[in-house]
Amino acid sequence: MNTNTNDNNGEPTGAMQVQFDIRHLSEAQLAQLGVQQIAYIRPVIVNGEAGYSIHAADGTPMALAGDREVAIAAVLQHEMMAALVH
Numbered sequence: 197m198n199t200n201t202n203d204n205n206g207e208p209t210g211a212m213q214v215q216f217d218i219r220h221l222s223e224a225q226l227a228q229l230g231v232q233q234i235a236y237i238r239p240v241i242v243n244g245e246a247g248y249s250i251h252a253a254d255g256t257p258m259a260l261a262g263d264r265e266v267a268i269a270a271v272l273q274h275e276m277m278a279a280l281v282h
Contacts, residue, residue: 232276233253233276233277234252234253234276234277234278234279235250235251235252235253235258235271235274235276235277235278235279236250236251236253236278236279236280236281237249237250237251237261237264237267237268237271237278237279237280237281238251238280238281239264240260242260247260247261247262247263248260248261248262248263248264248266248267249261249267250267250270250271264280
């Protein structure tokens with residue numbers, strides 16, 4: 197007798213499977229997508245000095261860094277994924 201078989205398309209019994217079509221997300225849902233997991237980094241000029249701004253996925257400013265490597269390290273330290281914007 198195989199106790200690993202079930203009728204849930206190979207998913208373990210009790211596992212919840214959520215399906216949705218990303219092409220049909222509302223504007224609000226899209227704005228929240230990745231807010232807690234993704235930060236983007238872009239070059240900026242502040243008071244005449246070059247630097248890098250760090251923003252949440254929804255555009256909320258979070259921090260400024262003097263160079264790109266420091267900005268990336270700050271994002272990674274907070275267990276987020278960095279996306280560079282040119």
